[in-house]
Structures are given as structure tokens and as C-alpha cells.
Amino acid sequence: MNGIEQSLIGGVEGGTAILLPSLGELIGELSGVINLGTEGCMLAGALGAYAVAVTTGSALLGILGGIAAGAFFGLIHSYLSVYRKADQLASGLVVWFLALGLTSVFGTGYVNDSITPLTIISIPGLSKIPWIGPILFKHDILVYLSYALVVALVVILKKTRLGLLLRATGERPEVVGVAGNRPALVQLIAVTLGAGLAGIGGAQLSVGYVGNWFNDMTSGYGFIAVAVVLFASWKPARVMVGAYLFGVVLAASSVLQAHGIAVNQYLLDSLPYLATLIALIAVSKKGGSNAPEALTRALTDTT
């Protein structure tokens, strides 16, 4: 196994922890609500999953704990920003800080615990394909779940009434209201569901990829997820590519260090933000942006 292959395998594994929250963030943003608290929802998900896994001895049950914890913070964010009309950016940041603080307090007891992480499932046949097999088909269940989610999201957005309602809400919530639907409810559900996915992303770190819990263990993955959505200009398939790209960059740095090649850690840490900066410049050009029209805008009272 060479360094490149290692980087790619790690890229999918770690990239999944970016992909899941990115898909969640995509759902929320398509409904018109940005969630800067995604990082917080991931942290909550990571701890929630770990705690349940330690208590029950089952990493699979842990995932459910992760979903619940992430969704809880998503519910706070959507209640504040949708129903209380709080500024979406401020509310998101509040959720991040809140989750950071609370997971530090409640997570202390779990720092030295150990769990049996999610088992690696090799897909019969497919995992034997040279190169592609180990990279794509020898992972834990959450990686396969993320594949399925991408496909499902593409279909739902393009082919179903639910997807249409979601996209329409993010574009013109007033129109959705006049058409007899409830845009606020759509946003609440979308954000909460998205935060649940961020929670699974956290679980992918704590009970999957890393198999441990420590303070602030998501170390910016949630913010990268927000950037990936922008980078992918709100298209699920591109979100997948973007997430793996970040995953590979992050994995490659560990591989390089393992091979004794010194890379400045701070420089690596700033890479995602550099990429975000480039993405911002690329999509900020007027007319080129694919952003939902009502993104970050509070609903008016007539809806």
C-alpha cells in the first residue's frame, strides 16, 4: 500500500465526516437557513454517539445518540432563527459556542473511556477490485450510508414534491406560503434534519474513524462543511467531490508526516480556509451565484 492509496482511503474515511454534515448543511441552506453551528452539532453528535456507545457497548446505537444530539442543537438554531427571527449567522455561532462548552463539561468523563468502534464492512466482490475496492468499498456503515444519502438527495431534489417544496422555500418563502404551505415548518424540519446529519458526521469521527472522544475533536470540520456547500454551489454530487477533496488533503498531511516529511501543521490547517476564500471569490461574481435567493433572510410575517 503506497502513500497515495493511503491518502485516498483516508480521504474517503475522513471525507465522510465532512460529507455528512455538508449534506445536512445543504438541506438547510436549500430551505434558506445557513447553520454556522454545524460545527457545534457535529461536536454534540460526536459526544452523544460516544456516550451512548460507552453506555450500551454498541457503536451502532451510538449513531442514534449522535443523530439525537446533533438534531437537538439544530432545533435550537432553527427555533431561534426561523420562529424568533434571530440573525441566522449569530444564532448559528451561539449554537457552536453552546455545544463547544456543553460537550467540554459533559465529555470530561468520557475522555479515557474506550469503545469498540464501528466494524469495517468489506462489500463482497466490489472490495476486491484493485485500487477502487479498498478506497470505496472497505469502510464502516456510515460511509455506505453517505453514498446512499447523496443518491437519495439527488433524486429527492429533482424528482419529488418534497424536494421542490424545499428548493422553493429557500428561493421565495412568501410564494410557498401563498401556495398554501408552511415555509417556517419546512425550514425547521430541514435545519433539524440537517443538524441530525451533522450529528452522524460527528459520530463518524468518535465511534468510527478516530474511535475516541476528546474536547473539540471536530476541529473545524463543521466549518469546512459550510464551505463545501458554497464551494459546490448547492449541488449534492459536487458536495461529495468537495468533501472528499478536503478529506484527501487532510489525510495526505498525516501520511506525509508518517513518512517523515515535515509539513507545517499551521499551513495545513489553513488550507480549508484558503480553499473557502477562493470559492467565495469564485461564486461572489454577480450572476454566477447559484445560492438560494432567500438564504439568511428571515421570513416575513405574511408567511
Add this chain to the structure above:
Amino acid sequence: MVDSAEIDLTRLEQDAKLDSTKNLLEVFKICKTFGTLRANHDVSFTLKAGEVHALLGENGAGKSTLMKILYGIQKADSGSITFMGKVVNIDSPAIARNLGLGMVFQDLRLIPALTVWENVALHTKLGGKILRKNNICELIDQASQRYGLAVDPNAKVGDLSIGEWQRVELIKVLLAGAKVLILDEPTSVLAPQEVDALFDIIRRLKNDGVGIVIITHKLREVRAIADRVSVLRGGKQILCDLPAQDITNDDLVKAMVGEFVNPITNSDRGSGSSSQSTLVALDLTLRAHGEGTGLKGVDFDVKSGEILGIAGIAGNGQRELADLLTGARMADRGDIELKGQRLTVAGPKHYRMAGMLGVVADPIREFVVPGLTVAEHAALWLATSSKKLRFDIGSATKWLHQVADRIGLPLAPSSKRLDQLSGGNIQRVILTLAFADPSQGLVVSYPTRGLDVRTAEMTHGLLIDARKQGTAVVLISEDIDELLSLSDRIAVISHGRISGLLEAKNTDRLEIGRLMTQEAS
């Protein structure tokens, strides 16, 4: 799949045929007050199947309130609504729609980022949970053919013209099963030819038994299409269910306004203006940003004591032109000269200093500072052309009162916050400031928008006075009648170009309309 489509349209037909003698809709003694304002006081009207009922009234007469009540956006304090023989409680737009009431709003309610069929699907619940695109497109095509509403189901709504938007809106409402259509000022966004096409569509719908309420303040439309009329004024019912042929235009105006208002026209248009060009625009070019078409090499000159009308469908470059002529934006190419002084690259302040004033198109966005009073806005206006550091509210208030007395437009108290006033009140403040002192050049966008008939006529008088004093006036309007009666010459703008320059007294609506819709060559 195809069956559901046919059922949908024939059901409409049958229901309507059954009811062609009875009232489809009965609105009885609707009352609605907001605080101390009586928006609707005992308002009633009836609508039969296959009938066009015009609801006439000035801005603020209570038409919109009544429509909002009918569509379940607002709730009436008292009164009743009977639909197809049953008293109904319309608490939400969803209920109105399920009953078969369809509303086409003035600001068309479509989502630009979605395609035509997606917009229709969103509104109608057609096509089921898993959207059957072909099914929906087929329904759209059927409705298109039946009513002459040509539109491509796969087109992105954001790429369509305003006329097409309106057709999509109609299809959407029809496919939702509307038996009663309420059209709110449907012609305000259309060119004359498009208006004729719309009336054709309305006639076809009528023949199919659809009941149509058309809200308007244009007598021309009443004559063209309405079977019966009702008139509101100040929230009260003046006329109810009168056959349209039984009333003269003069009586209708009297009913709307309360007295007869003599329309002010520019009697000596096209003559008397000096030969000297005061305001010259040369090759003005501005790239398109977001909405709007930008400008592509616009040339014109306005003489001292002349009104140049700018006609065109909204969004064809009028806004850009007004911005350039007041210095709010800078042209990518071209020149603007006022009395031989090149102003091209100067900021708004220099335009003001040089004697170039403007009445903005969108007061809420471009004029009103939330939180400031009327007097403070006057002081702000004065401060732009003053070198003094002191911001003198007292003398600004005094000045405003003097000016208001001279100009004669009724103003709200100067201590009121401007952002809390109605559109008409805001417009009167803007007009008072713009006409306070004689200017070299004046760019006026939609001056009578939101004004009642009397104030609108006073504003026309002010424009003619400015012309007499030698101001070069550029009048931007979508009201062709207004342009024809006031302008000396009319420049028609289409796709950011001047598509024609006409002598106002030698032209007519149709010629202007043709130029308005001329495609870019």
C-alpha cells in the same frame, strides 16, 4: 395520467355551465378597520359565471384590502362571503384555493430559479408526490392551447418576459382549479399589444364559464372587457353591480374621485421650447447588472422648456438611465452634459450643484431613511447642496412649510417619521422637495405612482410649470396616456436602446407599443 388532465378542465366547464344564471360569488357587507382607518365599510358585490366584473377605485380606495379578505390573507371584521351558494369562511389562502378562488397578484408570485412546470407543480399539487413531469407538462400544454397562453413548460421562469410571467401565473391558477379569477391591476406591467392578448385570454376564459374580477383604475379596461362594475372610494361602496354599458366614463370618474377632475395636459406640446439643448446624453452605455438590461449607446437631447417622455416596459433600462442622469451610477461609456458642462464622471452631489434634480423610481429604497422624520429628510435634502457643517432642522422645517404652501401638495406633519407614512404621502414629500426650486434639469421617474387622481393631476401641473420655467424635463413613466398628454417628444426604450423618438402630438399608443416591444436587432 392523461385522464386527470381532461377531467380537470371539463369539470371546470361543467360546474360553470350549471351556474351560469346563479351567482358564483356573493360578497356581502364586508367591513374591515385598521386602527382608526376604515379600509372597507359595507362593501358588497356579486359575480356570475362567465362574467367580468371590474372593481374600480383609486389607490387607497380599499380594493386591495377586499381582495386580501377574499383570498384569506386578511380576515374581515364582519360581513359574509358566499361561494357557489354556500357561506364560506376563508381563513387562509389554502382554503381560498381549495374552494376554487384564484388570485393573480400584481407582483407576480413565481419563483424565478425554478422552471415553469416546477412552479405550476408547486402551486397545484398536480403530479403527485413523485413529480410526474410529463403529466404536468401535458396539462400545461392543454391549458396553453385552450386559452391561448403560449408558454414553454421547461423554460426557467427567471428567463421569461413579464407578459410570459403573467401567462404562467394564469395557467398556474387555472390548473389549480380556479372557478373565480381575481386579477389585481393585470395590465400595469404590460405593453399595449400584450394588453390586447390578455383581453383575448380573458374572453376565452369567460366563454368557458370562469368568473373574473378585475381590479383596476383604468376606464379604458372597463370599456374593453367588463360586463359589470362596482366602485369603491375611501373604503366605501359608491356603485354596486352596475352593468358597464349603463354608465358613462364621466360618471365613473366622478364615482371614483368624488368630483370631476379636469385632466391636465400639456396644451402647447411640441412648440415654444427653445432650440438650445440643455441636457445632452451621448452614447450612454452601462453593462447589465443583475436585474435590468443595462444601456447600450443611448443618445438624446432635451431642450430648455421641453418634456422628453421615456416610454418602455419596466426593466428595459429606465432605471439605469435615471441613475446615470442623477449621478447615482457612472456610465461605462458615453457622456452627459448639462448646459455645456460635462457631468459624466461627477458624483450625485455635483449633479445637484449643477442644477440636475431627480425624483427617484423606488422611494423606499432610494430616498427614505428609516427612523428620520419628514423635516429631517428636508434638512438632508438641503444639506446635499450646502457647505454648512450645521444640520439645521429648524430652518429646514420652516423652509419646507413655505415650499409646501407655494407648491400646494398636502404634506404629512413634518415631525412624523417618513418610513411610517403611506406611499402616497412619501411621494408628495419627494415631489415637494424636487419642485421646491427651479432647476436646469429634472429626471422624474413614475411621479404619480401611489397618488390619488387629484394629486396626480397637481403633479402633472407642476411638471408643466417646470417646463414653462425652462427646465429640461425627462419624464420616465409606464403610463402611455400620461406620457402622451405631457411630453413634447417621446423616446421609447427597449432592451437598453432607444428604439424610437417620436413627436408626442403625431403619435399614438399603438406606435409606441410597437416600439416598446421591438426586439434588439
